[in-house]
Amino acid sequence: MNISNILLVSPMYKELKALIEKEAPHKTFRFVPEEELTQEDLSWADALVSFNLKADYDYSTVKWVHSLGSGVDRFLHKKEWNEEVLLTRTICSFGQRIAEYCLSYILKDLQLHDRFQEQQQHKNWQQCTPKLIGEQKVLVYGTGEIGQMIAKVFSGLGADVYGVSLSGTKKEYFHGVMKHESHFFRLNEMNYIINTVPLTEQTEKLFDGVIFNQLSNAGFINVGRGASVDEEALLQALTEKRVGFAVLDVFEQEPLPENNPLWSHPRVQITPHISAVTTPNEGAACFLETLKNIDENKPLTNKVDTKKGY
Template sequence: MHQLCIISRRADLYRQLIEKENLPELKITENLQDATLILADPPLMTKQLAHCSKLDWMQSTYAGIDALTQPGLRTDYRLTNIRGLFGQLISEYVLGYLISHQRHFARYQTQQQAAEWYQHHYSALSEKTMVILGTGTIGQHLAGAAKALGLRVIGVSRSGEPTTHVDQMFPIHRLHEALALADVLVSVLPATQQTNDLLNADSLRHCSNTLLFNVGRGNAICEPGLLKALDAGNIAHAYLDVFKQEPLPQDHPFWQHPAITVTPHIAAESFPEQVMTIFKTNYLRYVEGKPLQFQIDFERGY
Protein backbone atom coordinates (compact mmCIF):
# COMPACT_ATOMS: atom_id res chain seq x y z
CA MET A 1 0.00 0.00 0.00
CA HIS A 2 1.35 3.43 -1.00
CA GLN A 3 0.69 6.28 1.42
CA LEU A 4 0.06 9.73 -0.05
CA CYS A 5 0.20 13.04 1.80
CA ILE A 6 -1.31 16.15 0.19
CA ILE A 7 0.35 19.49 1.00
CA SER A 8 -1.44 22.20 -0.94
CA ARG A 9 -3.56 25.29 -0.44
CA ARG A 10 -6.19 23.30 -2.39
CA ALA A 11 -5.67 20.13 -0.37
CA ASP A 12 -9.38 19.50 0.28
CA LEU A 13 -10.21 19.59 -3.43
CA TYR A 14 -7.25 17.37 -4.34
CA ARG A 15 -8.37 14.86 -1.71
CA GLN A 16 -11.88 14.77 -3.19
CA LEU A 17 -10.51 14.29 -6.71
CA ILE A 18 -8.16 11.48 -5.62
CA GLU A 19 -10.83 9.66 -3.64
CA LYS A 20 -13.14 9.87 -6.66
CA GLU A 21 -10.52 8.16 -8.84
CA ASN A 22 -10.28 5.16 -6.46
CA LEU A 23 -6.66 4.53 -7.45
CA PRO A 24 -5.27 1.06 -6.64
CA GLU A 25 -3.07 0.46 -3.59
CA LEU A 26 -3.28 4.10 -2.51
CA LYS A 27 -4.05 5.40 0.96
CA ILE A 28 -4.17 9.08 1.93
CA THR A 29 -2.34 9.99 5.13
CA GLU A 30 -2.11 13.22 7.10
CA ASN A 31 1.32 12.30 8.47
CA LEU A 32 4.28 13.38 6.36
CA GLN A 33 6.58 10.95 8.14
CA ASP A 34 4.47 8.02 6.91
CA ALA A 35 4.16 9.25 3.34
CA THR A 36 5.97 7.48 0.53
CA LEU A 37 4.26 9.77 -1.98
CA ILE A 38 3.50 13.49 -1.78
CA LEU A 39 1.32 15.73 -3.90
CA ALA A 40 2.38 19.27 -3.10
CA ASP A 41 2.67 22.96 -3.89
CA PRO A 42 6.50 23.24 -3.88
CA PRO A 43 6.83 26.38 -1.69
CA LEU A 44 4.92 24.63 1.09
CA MET A 45 7.40 21.74 1.15
CA THR A 46 10.72 23.56 1.42
CA LYS A 47 10.87 23.54 5.24
CA GLN A 48 9.20 20.15 5.62
CA LEU A 49 11.23 18.14 3.13
CA ALA A 50 13.80 16.98 5.68
CA HIS A 51 11.08 15.33 7.78
CA CYS A 52 9.75 13.10 4.98
CA SER A 53 11.84 10.05 5.88
CA LYS A 54 9.96 7.59 3.62
CA LEU A 55 9.52 9.83 0.59
CA ASP A 56 10.09 8.14 -2.77
CA TRP A 57 8.18 10.34 -5.21
CA MET A 58 6.73 13.84 -5.09
CA GLN A 59 4.32 15.18 -7.70
CA SER A 60 4.43 18.97 -7.86
CA THR A 61 1.16 20.79 -8.48
CA TYR A 62 3.15 23.55 -10.23
CA ALA A 63 5.36 23.74 -13.28
CA GLY A 64 7.91 25.76 -11.30
CA ILE A 65 9.81 23.61 -8.80
CA ASP A 66 12.70 25.96 -7.95
CA ALA A 67 11.62 26.02 -4.28
CA LEU A 68 12.72 22.36 -4.15
CA THR A 69 15.99 22.67 -6.08
CA GLN A 70 17.70 25.18 -3.79
CA PRO A 71 21.23 24.33 -2.59
CA GLY A 72 21.23 22.21 0.56
CA LEU A 73 17.86 20.54 0.01
CA ARG A 74 17.71 16.78 -0.37
CA THR A 75 17.53 15.20 -3.81
CA ASP A 76 17.21 11.51 -2.88
CA TYR A 77 13.70 11.14 -4.29
CA ARG A 78 11.90 11.45 -7.59
CA LEU A 79 10.31 14.82 -8.34
CA THR A 80 7.88 15.40 -11.20
CA ASN A 81 6.16 18.59 -12.26
CA ILE A 82 3.26 19.76 -14.39
CA ARG A 83 3.78 20.34 -18.10
CA GLY A 84 1.68 20.85 -21.18
CA LEU A 85 -1.05 22.81 -19.36
CA PHE A 86 0.17 26.38 -19.32
CA GLY A 87 0.94 27.32 -22.93
CA GLN A 88 -2.58 28.53 -23.66
CA LEU A 89 -2.84 30.59 -20.45
CA ILE A 90 0.60 32.18 -20.86
CA SER A 91 -0.23 33.03 -24.47
CA GLU A 92 -3.47 34.71 -23.43
CA TYR A 93 -1.63 36.81 -20.85
CA VAL A 94 1.21 37.91 -23.13
CA LEU A 95 -0.86 38.54 -26.25
CA GLY A 96 -3.67 40.19 -24.29
CA TYR A 97 -1.33 42.78 -22.79
CA LEU A 98 0.58 43.12 -26.06
CA ILE A 99 -2.53 43.90 -28.10
CA SER A 100 -3.82 46.29 -25.43
CA HIS A 101 -0.51 48.17 -25.45
CA GLN A 102 -0.22 48.22 -29.23
CA ARG A 103 -3.76 49.51 -29.76
CA HIS A 104 -3.78 51.97 -26.79
CA PHE A 105 -6.86 50.41 -25.18
CA ALA A 106 -6.08 51.68 -21.66
CA ARG A 107 -5.51 55.19 -23.00
CA TYR A 108 -8.85 55.17 -24.82
CA GLN A 109 -10.59 53.96 -21.67
CA THR A 110 -9.17 56.96 -19.82
CA GLN A 111 -10.17 59.30 -22.64
CA GLN A 112 -13.71 57.95 -22.57
CA GLN A 113 -14.12 59.03 -18.95
CA ALA A 114 -13.18 62.58 -19.98
CA ALA A 115 -15.18 62.52 -23.24
CA GLU A 116 -11.96 63.16 -25.19
CA TRP A 117 -11.75 62.26 -28.89
CA TYR A 118 -8.07 61.77 -29.71
CA GLN A 119 -6.68 59.15 -32.06
CA HIS A 120 -3.28 57.52 -31.46
CA HIS A 121 -1.03 55.97 -34.06
CA TYR A 122 -0.42 52.24 -33.99
CA SER A 123 1.18 49.58 -36.19
CA ALA A 124 0.19 45.99 -36.90
CA LEU A 125 1.66 43.14 -34.88
CA SER A 126 2.74 41.60 -38.18
CA GLU A 127 5.48 44.22 -38.28
CA LYS A 128 6.92 43.07 -34.93
CA THR A 129 9.48 40.50 -33.82
CA MET A 130 8.96 38.48 -30.62
CA VAL A 131 11.96 36.91 -28.93
CA ILE A 132 11.07 34.02 -26.60
CA LEU A 133 13.59 32.93 -23.98
CA GLY A 134 12.89 29.26 -23.28
CA THR A 135 11.42 27.11 -26.05
CA GLY A 136 9.90 24.20 -24.14
CA THR A 137 6.20 23.40 -24.35
CA ILE A 138 5.10 26.84 -23.09
CA GLY A 139 7.46 28.72 -25.38
CA GLN A 140 6.41 26.63 -28.38
CA HIS A 141 2.72 27.24 -27.70
CA LEU A 142 3.32 30.98 -27.39
CA ALA A 143 5.35 30.94 -30.59
CA GLY A 144 2.46 29.30 -32.45
CA ALA A 145 -0.04 31.82 -31.09
CA ALA A 146 2.24 34.74 -31.99
CA LYS A 147 2.80 33.37 -35.49
CA ALA A 148 -0.98 33.17 -35.96
CA LEU A 149 -1.09 36.94 -35.37
CA GLY A 150 1.66 37.52 -37.90
CA LEU A 151 4.65 38.15 -35.63
CA ARG A 152 8.12 36.99 -36.53
CA VAL A 153 9.31 34.67 -33.74
CA ILE A 154 12.88 34.15 -32.57
CA GLY A 155 13.71 31.60 -29.89
CA VAL A 156 16.60 31.35 -27.45
CA SER A 157 17.48 28.09 -25.71
CA ARG A 158 20.53 26.46 -24.24
CA SER A 159 21.28 24.51 -27.44
CA GLY A 160 19.74 26.78 -30.06
CA GLU A 161 18.30 23.77 -31.89
CA PRO A 162 15.33 24.42 -34.25
CA THR A 163 11.88 23.97 -32.74
CA THR A 164 8.20 24.27 -33.62
CA HIS A 165 6.76 27.62 -34.83
CA VAL A 166 10.07 29.47 -34.40
CA ASP A 167 11.52 31.30 -37.41
CA GLN A 168 15.07 31.53 -36.06
CA MET A 169 16.86 30.05 -33.04
CA PHE A 170 19.83 31.31 -31.06
CA PRO A 171 21.84 29.44 -28.41
CA ILE A 172 21.98 31.17 -25.05
CA HIS A 173 25.58 32.30 -25.56
CA ARG A 174 24.31 34.46 -28.46
CA LEU A 175 21.59 36.08 -26.32
CA HIS A 176 22.76 39.62 -27.10
CA GLU A 177 22.23 39.06 -30.84
CA ALA A 178 18.67 37.92 -30.25
CA LEU A 179 17.86 40.81 -27.90
CA ALA A 180 18.95 43.31 -30.53
CA LEU A 181 16.13 42.02 -32.76
CA ALA A 182 13.36 42.11 -30.14
CA ASP A 183 10.33 44.35 -30.35
CA VAL A 184 8.77 42.05 -27.76
CA LEU A 185 10.84 39.98 -25.31
CA VAL A 186 9.21 37.15 -23.35
CA SER A 187 10.97 35.08 -20.70
CA VAL A 188 9.48 31.70 -19.85
CA LEU A 189 12.78 30.42 -18.48
CA PRO A 190 12.97 28.07 -15.49
CA ALA A 191 14.85 29.09 -12.36
CA THR A 192 18.39 27.69 -12.53
CA GLN A 193 21.85 28.94 -11.65
CA GLN A 194 22.37 29.68 -15.36
CA THR A 195 19.27 31.90 -15.60
CA ASN A 196 19.96 34.01 -12.48
CA ASP A 197 19.96 37.71 -13.45
CA LEU A 198 20.23 36.79 -17.13
CA LEU A 199 18.31 39.93 -18.02
CA ASN A 200 20.46 42.64 -16.50
CA ALA A 201 21.68 46.13 -17.37
CA ASP A 202 24.38 44.72 -19.67
CA SER A 203 22.21 42.32 -21.63
CA LEU A 204 19.17 44.63 -21.79
CA ARG A 205 21.24 47.47 -23.27
CA HIS A 206 21.06 45.50 -26.55
CA CYS A 207 17.30 46.08 -26.62
CA SER A 208 15.71 49.21 -28.06
CA ASN A 209 12.24 50.37 -26.97
CA THR A 210 11.33 46.73 -26.31
CA LEU A 211 8.28 45.42 -24.45
CA LEU A 212 9.42 42.93 -21.81
CA PHE A 213 7.30 40.14 -20.34
CA ASN A 214 8.48 37.89 -17.51
CA VAL A 215 6.10 34.96 -17.08
CA GLY A 216 8.74 32.34 -16.26
CA ARG A 217 10.52 32.75 -12.93
CA GLY A 218 11.49 35.90 -11.07
CA ASN A 219 15.18 35.05 -10.80
CA ALA A 220 15.80 35.78 -14.50
CA ILE A 221 15.56 39.55 -14.02
CA CYS A 222 18.15 41.69 -12.27
CA GLU A 223 15.80 44.24 -10.74
CA PRO A 224 18.23 47.20 -10.56
CA GLY A 225 19.32 46.36 -14.10
CA LEU A 226 15.73 46.46 -15.34
CA LEU A 227 15.20 49.89 -13.77
CA LYS A 228 18.32 51.16 -15.55
CA ALA A 229 17.10 49.69 -18.86
CA LEU A 230 13.75 51.44 -18.43
CA ASP A 231 15.45 54.77 -17.69
CA ALA A 232 17.69 54.36 -20.74
CA GLY A 233 14.80 53.50 -23.07
CA ASN A 234 16.08 50.01 -23.82
CA ILE A 235 12.84 48.68 -22.34
CA ALA A 236 9.66 50.64 -23.12
CA HIS A 237 7.44 48.79 -20.66
CA ALA A 238 7.83 45.70 -18.47
CA TYR A 239 4.95 43.33 -17.73
CA LEU A 240 6.01 41.29 -14.69
CA ASP A 241 4.06 38.37 -13.23
CA VAL A 242 6.87 36.70 -11.26
CA PHE A 243 9.41 38.13 -8.84
CA LYS A 244 12.40 37.18 -6.73
CA GLN A 245 10.34 37.82 -3.61
CA GLU A 246 6.64 37.00 -3.59
CA PRO A 247 4.44 38.66 -2.56
CA LEU A 248 6.24 41.72 -3.90
CA PRO A 249 7.03 43.98 -0.89
CA GLN A 250 4.75 47.00 -0.62
CA ASP A 251 7.70 49.40 -0.67
CA HIS A 252 9.19 47.88 -3.84
CA PRO A 253 9.85 50.48 -6.59
CA PHE A 254 8.10 48.32 -9.20
CA TRP A 255 4.65 49.11 -7.74
CA GLN A 256 4.69 52.80 -8.60
CA HIS A 257 6.85 52.77 -11.72
CA PRO A 258 4.85 54.14 -14.67
CA ALA A 259 6.50 51.77 -17.15
CA ILE A 260 5.97 48.57 -15.13
CA THR A 261 2.80 46.49 -14.90
CA VAL A 262 2.73 44.18 -11.87
CA THR A 263 0.46 41.14 -11.65
CA PRO A 264 0.49 38.72 -8.67
CA HIS A 265 1.72 35.49 -10.32
CA ILE A 266 -1.54 34.79 -12.12
CA ALA A 267 -0.46 34.39 -15.76
CA ALA A 268 -1.05 30.63 -15.62
CA GLU A 269 -2.80 28.85 -12.78
CA SER A 270 -2.59 25.15 -11.92
CA PHE A 271 -6.16 23.91 -12.15
CA PRO A 272 -6.57 20.88 -9.83
CA GLU A 273 -8.64 18.88 -12.31
CA GLN A 274 -5.84 19.15 -14.88
CA VAL A 275 -3.15 18.42 -12.30
CA MET A 276 -5.06 15.30 -11.32
CA THR A 277 -4.96 13.99 -14.89
CA ILE A 278 -1.16 14.11 -14.79
CA PHE A 279 -0.98 12.70 -11.25
CA LYS A 280 -3.26 9.78 -12.12
CA THR A 281 -1.23 8.90 -15.23
CA ASN A 282 2.02 9.10 -13.27
CA TYR A 283 0.66 7.14 -10.32
CA LEU A 284 -0.41 4.26 -12.55
CA ARG A 285 3.03 4.30 -14.15
CA TYR A 286 4.58 4.35 -10.67
CA VAL A 287 2.58 1.27 -9.58
CA GLU A 288 3.57 -0.56 -12.75
CA GLY A 289 7.25 0.34 -12.31
CA LYS A 290 7.39 2.48 -15.45
CA PRO A 291 9.40 5.71 -15.81
CA LEU A 292 7.51 8.76 -14.55
CA GLN A 293 6.54 11.58 -16.89
CA PHE A 294 8.04 15.05 -16.46
CA GLN A 295 10.73 13.97 -14.00
CA ILE A 296 13.07 16.73 -12.84
CA ASP A 297 16.83 16.54 -13.24
CA PHE A 298 18.04 18.07 -9.97
CA GLU A 299 21.40 19.02 -11.48
CA ARG A 300 19.80 20.99 -14.30
CA GLY A 301 17.00 22.32 -12.13
CA TYR A 302 14.23 21.42 -14.58
Protein backbone atom coordinates in the same frame (compact mmCIF):
# COMPACT_ATOMS: atom_id res chain seq x y z
CA MET B 1 8.53 1.59 -7.50
CA ASN B 2 5.97 0.64 -4.83
CA ILE B 3 3.91 3.67 -3.77
CA SER B 4 1.32 3.01 -1.03
CA ASN B 5 1.21 6.00 1.34
CA ILE B 6 0.74 9.40 -0.31
CA LEU B 7 0.92 12.74 1.48
CA LEU B 8 -0.72 15.70 -0.26
CA VAL B 9 0.00 19.18 1.11
CA SER B 10 -1.79 22.12 -0.50
CA PRO B 11 -4.11 25.04 0.27
CA MET B 12 -6.63 23.28 -2.02
CA TYR B 13 -6.26 19.93 -0.24
CA LYS B 14 -10.02 19.54 0.30
CA GLU B 15 -10.80 19.97 -3.40
CA LEU B 16 -7.99 17.59 -4.35
CA LYS B 17 -9.16 15.02 -1.83
CA ALA B 18 -12.61 14.94 -3.42
CA LEU B 19 -11.09 14.42 -6.86
CA ILE B 20 -8.31 11.96 -6.04
CA GLU B 21 -9.37 9.50 -3.32
CA LYS B 22 -12.16 7.87 -5.32
CA GLU B 23 -9.85 7.43 -8.33
CA ALA B 24 -7.12 5.63 -6.36
CA PRO B 25 -8.90 3.53 -3.72
CA HIS B 26 -5.95 1.15 -3.48
CA LYS B 27 -3.72 3.89 -2.01
CA THR B 28 -3.64 5.42 1.47
CA PHE B 29 -3.73 9.22 1.53
CA ARG B 30 -3.22 12.05 3.96
CA PHE B 31 -4.50 15.46 2.79
CA VAL B 32 -3.29 18.37 4.94
CA PRO B 33 -2.60 22.11 4.78
CA GLU B 34 1.05 23.06 5.32
CA GLU B 35 0.42 24.51 8.78
CA GLU B 36 -0.55 20.99 9.95
CA LEU B 37 2.34 19.19 8.23
CA THR B 38 4.75 17.32 10.51
CA GLN B 39 7.97 15.43 9.97
CA GLU B 40 6.06 12.32 11.07
CA ASP B 41 3.83 12.76 8.02
CA LEU B 42 6.89 12.80 5.76
CA SER B 43 8.34 9.75 7.50
CA TRP B 44 5.06 7.91 6.93
CA ALA B 45 4.79 8.80 3.25
CA ASP B 46 6.13 7.03 0.19
CA ALA B 47 5.22 10.07 -1.92
CA LEU B 48 4.74 13.80 -1.36
CA VAL B 49 2.46 15.88 -3.58
CA SER B 50 2.81 19.64 -3.12
CA PHE B 51 4.09 22.83 -4.73
CA ASN B 52 5.32 25.96 -2.99
CA LEU B 53 5.93 24.90 0.60
CA LYS B 54 7.19 27.82 2.69
CA ALA B 55 9.54 25.92 5.00
CA ASP B 56 12.46 23.66 4.12
CA TYR B 57 11.67 20.00 4.60
CA ASP B 58 13.70 16.82 4.30
CA TYR B 59 12.39 15.08 1.18
CA SER B 60 14.98 12.30 1.24
CA THR B 61 12.70 9.99 3.23
CA VAL B 62 10.13 9.63 0.41
CA LYS B 63 10.47 7.76 -2.88
CA TRP B 64 8.66 10.29 -5.06
CA VAL B 65 7.89 14.02 -4.98
CA HIS B 66 5.29 15.42 -7.38
CA SER B 67 5.03 19.19 -7.90
CA LEU B 68 1.52 20.57 -8.37
CA GLY B 69 3.11 23.39 -10.36
CA SER B 70 5.22 23.45 -13.49
CA GLY B 71 8.25 24.86 -11.68
CA VAL B 72 10.35 22.83 -9.27
CA ASP B 73 12.87 25.43 -8.05
CA ARG B 74 11.28 25.36 -4.58
CA PHE B 75 12.53 21.79 -4.29
CA LEU B 76 15.87 22.11 -6.09
CA HIS B 77 17.28 25.65 -6.24
CA LYS B 78 20.34 25.94 -3.98
CA LYS B 79 19.41 22.69 -2.26
CA GLU B 80 20.86 19.19 -2.10
CA TRP B 81 18.64 16.59 -3.76
CA ASN B 82 18.74 12.85 -3.12
CA GLU B 83 19.03 11.42 -6.65
CA GLU B 84 17.22 8.27 -5.54
CA VAL B 85 14.05 10.34 -5.06
CA LEU B 86 11.93 10.69 -8.20
CA LEU B 87 10.77 14.25 -8.96
CA THR B 88 7.91 14.95 -11.38
CA ARG B 89 6.00 18.11 -12.24
CA THR B 90 2.53 19.07 -13.40
CA ILE B 91 1.92 19.46 -17.11
CA CYS B 92 -1.49 20.81 -18.08
CA SER B 93 -2.84 23.99 -19.69
CA PHE B 94 0.05 26.18 -18.47
CA GLY B 95 1.33 26.83 -21.99
CA GLN B 96 -2.05 27.96 -23.31
CA ARG B 97 -2.77 30.10 -20.25
CA ILE B 98 0.61 31.83 -20.39
CA ALA B 99 0.43 32.36 -24.14
CA GLU B 100 -2.96 34.05 -23.79
CA TYR B 101 -1.69 36.13 -20.86
CA CYS B 102 1.24 37.40 -22.93
CA LEU B 103 -0.93 37.96 -25.99
CA SER B 104 -3.38 40.09 -24.02
CA TYR B 105 -0.72 42.56 -22.89
CA ILE B 106 1.00 42.74 -26.26
CA LEU B 107 -2.32 43.39 -28.02
CA LYS B 108 -3.07 46.06 -25.41
CA ASP B 109 0.20 47.75 -26.38
CA LEU B 110 -0.27 47.39 -30.13
CA GLN B 111 -3.88 48.58 -30.02
CA LEU B 112 -2.88 51.67 -28.00
CA HIS B 113 -5.35 51.04 -25.20
CA ASP B 114 -3.62 53.34 -22.73
CA ARG B 115 -3.36 56.21 -25.22
CA PHE B 116 -7.00 56.04 -26.21
CA GLN B 117 -8.12 55.74 -22.59
CA GLU B 118 -6.19 58.89 -21.74
CA GLN B 119 -7.64 60.69 -24.77
CA GLN B 120 -11.14 59.67 -23.66
CA GLN B 121 -10.59 61.19 -20.23
CA HIS B 122 -9.76 64.51 -21.93
CA LYS B 123 -12.49 64.13 -24.60
CA ASN B 124 -9.73 64.31 -27.17
CA TRP B 125 -10.62 62.90 -30.62
CA GLN B 126 -7.23 62.18 -32.18
CA GLN B 127 -6.72 59.27 -34.52
CA CYS B 128 -3.61 57.11 -34.35
CA THR B 129 -3.21 53.83 -36.23
CA PRO B 130 -2.68 50.69 -34.13
CA LYS B 131 0.16 48.37 -35.11
CA LEU B 132 -0.20 44.82 -36.44
CA ILE B 133 1.12 41.82 -34.56
CA GLY B 134 2.32 40.38 -37.86
CA GLU B 135 4.86 43.19 -38.07
CA GLN B 136 6.46 42.37 -34.69
CA LYS B 137 9.48 40.40 -33.59
CA VAL B 138 9.10 38.47 -30.34
CA LEU B 139 11.97 36.85 -28.44
CA VAL B 140 11.07 34.02 -26.04
CA TYR B 141 13.59 32.85 -23.46
CA GLY B 142 12.95 29.16 -22.93
CA THR B 143 11.82 26.87 -25.75
CA GLY B 144 10.20 24.10 -23.71
CA GLU B 145 6.51 23.28 -23.57
CA ILE B 146 5.44 26.77 -22.48
CA GLY B 147 7.80 28.63 -24.82
CA GLN B 148 6.67 26.50 -27.75
CA MET B 149 3.00 27.25 -27.07
CA ILE B 150 3.77 30.98 -26.98
CA ALA B 151 5.65 30.62 -30.26
CA LYS B 152 2.73 28.69 -31.79
CA VAL B 153 0.19 31.35 -30.81
CA PHE B 154 2.25 34.33 -31.90
CA SER B 155 3.63 32.81 -35.10
CA GLY B 156 0.07 31.80 -35.99
CA LEU B 157 -0.80 35.51 -35.95
CA GLY B 158 2.13 36.32 -38.21
CA ALA B 159 4.78 37.48 -35.74
CA ASP B 160 8.43 36.48 -36.18
CA VAL B 161 9.17 34.49 -33.03
CA TYR B 162 12.73 33.74 -31.96
CA GLY B 163 13.89 31.61 -29.07
CA VAL B 164 16.82 31.49 -26.67
CA SER B 165 17.83 28.22 -25.01
CA LEU B 166 20.88 26.53 -23.53
CA SER B 167 21.29 24.24 -26.53
CA GLY B 168 20.08 26.52 -29.34
CA THR B 169 18.24 23.52 -30.81
CA LYS B 170 15.72 24.37 -33.51
CA LYS B 171 12.12 24.01 -32.34
CA GLU B 172 8.79 24.09 -34.16
CA TYR B 173 7.04 27.47 -34.45
CA PHE B 174 10.26 29.44 -33.88
CA HIS B 175 11.73 31.45 -36.75
CA GLY B 176 15.08 30.66 -35.16
CA VAL B 177 16.56 29.50 -31.84
CA MET B 178 19.83 30.84 -30.47
CA LYS B 179 22.12 29.92 -27.62
CA HIS B 180 22.24 32.45 -24.81
CA GLU B 181 25.87 33.35 -25.39
CA SER B 182 25.30 34.15 -29.07
CA HIS B 183 21.96 35.98 -29.11
CA PHE B 184 22.90 39.48 -27.94
CA PHE B 185 23.33 40.92 -31.44
CA ARG B 186 19.62 40.32 -32.15
CA LEU B 187 18.26 42.04 -29.05
CA ASN B 188 17.94 45.56 -30.47
CA GLU B 189 15.68 44.19 -33.25
CA MET B 190 13.09 42.80 -30.86
CA ASN B 191 9.78 44.46 -30.08
CA TYR B 192 8.88 42.16 -27.19
CA ILE B 193 10.83 39.96 -24.79
CA ILE B 194 9.10 37.11 -22.94
CA ASN B 195 10.81 35.18 -20.16
CA THR B 196 9.61 31.61 -19.45
CA VAL B 197 12.82 30.05 -18.09
CA PRO B 198 12.87 28.07 -14.83
CA LEU B 199 15.03 29.21 -11.94
CA THR B 200 18.43 27.52 -11.94
CA GLU B 201 21.96 28.62 -11.12
CA GLN B 202 22.37 29.58 -14.80
CA THR B 203 19.19 31.68 -14.94
CA GLU B 204 19.39 33.51 -11.61
CA LYS B 205 19.63 37.26 -12.43
CA LEU B 206 19.80 36.32 -16.12
CA PHE B 207 18.03 39.53 -17.10
CA ASP B 208 20.56 42.13 -16.04
CA GLY B 209 22.05 45.28 -17.50
CA VAL B 210 23.89 43.29 -20.17
CA ILE B 211 20.59 42.23 -21.73
CA PHE B 212 18.48 45.29 -20.94
CA ASN B 213 21.10 47.68 -22.33
CA GLN B 214 20.80 46.03 -25.75
CA LEU B 215 17.07 46.68 -26.04
CA SER B 216 15.39 49.54 -27.85
CA ASN B 217 12.08 50.43 -26.16
CA ALA B 218 11.00 46.78 -26.09
CA GLY B 219 8.18 45.39 -23.99
CA PHE B 220 9.31 42.92 -21.31
CA ILE B 221 7.05 40.19 -19.92
CA ASN B 222 8.16 37.90 -17.09
CA VAL B 223 6.15 34.71 -16.59
CA GLY B 224 9.18 32.59 -15.66
CA ARG B 225 10.67 33.24 -12.24
CA GLY B 226 11.14 36.51 -10.38
CA ALA B 227 14.70 35.73 -9.29
CA SER B 228 15.77 35.55 -12.94
CA VAL B 229 15.43 39.35 -13.15
CA ASP B 230 17.74 41.96 -11.64
CA GLU B 231 15.09 44.45 -10.49
CA GLU B 232 17.53 47.36 -10.22
CA ALA B 233 18.68 46.77 -13.79
CA LEU B 234 15.06 46.58 -14.96
CA LEU B 235 14.15 49.86 -13.24
CA GLN B 236 17.19 51.53 -14.82
CA ALA B 237 16.20 50.20 -18.25
CA LEU B 238 12.67 51.55 -17.76
CA THR B 239 14.09 54.96 -16.85
CA GLU B 240 16.25 54.96 -19.97
CA LYS B 241 13.33 53.61 -22.05
CA ARG B 242 15.36 50.65 -23.21
CA VAL B 243 12.36 48.80 -21.82
CA GLY B 244 9.18 50.54 -22.92
CA PHE B 245 6.97 48.71 -20.45
CA ALA B 246 7.16 45.66 -18.20
CA VAL B 247 4.48 43.11 -17.33
CA LEU B 248 5.53 41.15 -14.26
CA ASP B 249 3.66 38.13 -12.92
CA VAL B 250 6.46 36.64 -10.79
CA PHE B 251 8.84 38.13 -8.24
CA GLU B 252 11.83 37.09 -6.16
CA GLN B 253 9.80 37.81 -3.03
CA GLU B 254 6.08 37.02 -3.09
CA PRO B 255 3.85 38.72 -2.14
CA LEU B 256 5.73 41.73 -3.50
CA PRO B 257 6.59 44.01 -0.53
CA GLU B 258 4.57 47.22 -0.33
CA ASN B 259 7.71 49.37 -0.43
CA ASN B 260 8.95 47.88 -3.70
CA PRO B 261 9.20 50.69 -6.32
CA LEU B 262 7.76 48.43 -9.03
CA TRP B 263 4.29 48.88 -7.52
CA SER B 264 4.12 52.56 -8.42
CA HIS B 265 6.07 52.67 -11.67
CA PRO B 266 3.82 54.09 -14.41
CA ARG B 267 5.05 51.64 -17.06
CA VAL B 268 4.93 48.47 -14.96
CA GLN B 269 1.91 46.17 -14.83
CA ILE B 270 1.88 43.76 -11.86
CA THR B 271 -0.20 40.60 -11.56
CA PRO B 272 -0.11 38.27 -8.49
CA HIS B 273 1.41 35.11 -10.03
CA ILE B 274 -1.74 34.13 -11.94
CA SER B 275 -0.52 33.60 -15.50
CA ALA B 276 -0.51 29.80 -15.03
CA VAL B 277 -2.64 28.70 -12.12
CA THR B 278 -3.05 24.99 -11.41
CA THR B 279 -6.75 24.24 -11.06
CA PRO B 280 -7.81 21.37 -8.77
CA ASN B 281 -9.12 19.38 -11.74
CA GLU B 282 -5.92 19.75 -13.76
CA GLY B 283 -3.67 19.15 -10.76
CA ALA B 284 -5.55 15.99 -9.82
CA ALA B 285 -5.60 14.69 -13.40
CA CYS B 286 -1.85 15.07 -13.92
CA PHE B 287 -1.05 13.52 -10.55
CA LEU B 288 -3.32 10.52 -11.17
CA GLU B 289 -1.86 9.95 -14.62
CA THR B 290 1.68 10.09 -13.21
CA LEU B 291 0.74 7.70 -10.40
CA LYS B 292 -0.76 5.27 -12.92
CA ASN B 293 2.39 5.39 -15.05
CA ILE B 294 4.59 4.75 -12.02
CA ASP B 295 2.44 1.80 -10.92
CA GLU B 296 2.58 0.33 -14.43
CA ASN B 297 6.28 1.13 -14.87
CA LYS B 298 5.59 3.29 -17.94
CA PRO B 299 7.75 6.18 -19.19
CA LEU B 300 7.18 9.52 -17.45
CA THR B 301 6.96 12.53 -19.76
CA ASN B 302 6.93 14.89 -16.76
CA LYS B 303 10.02 13.56 -14.99
CA VAL B 304 12.39 16.33 -13.89
CA ASP B 305 16.10 16.23 -14.64
CA THR B 306 17.23 17.25 -11.18
CA LYS B 307 20.72 18.08 -12.42
CA LYS B 308 19.34 20.63 -14.89
CA GLY B 309 16.59 21.82 -12.58
CA TYR B 310 13.67 21.33 -14.99
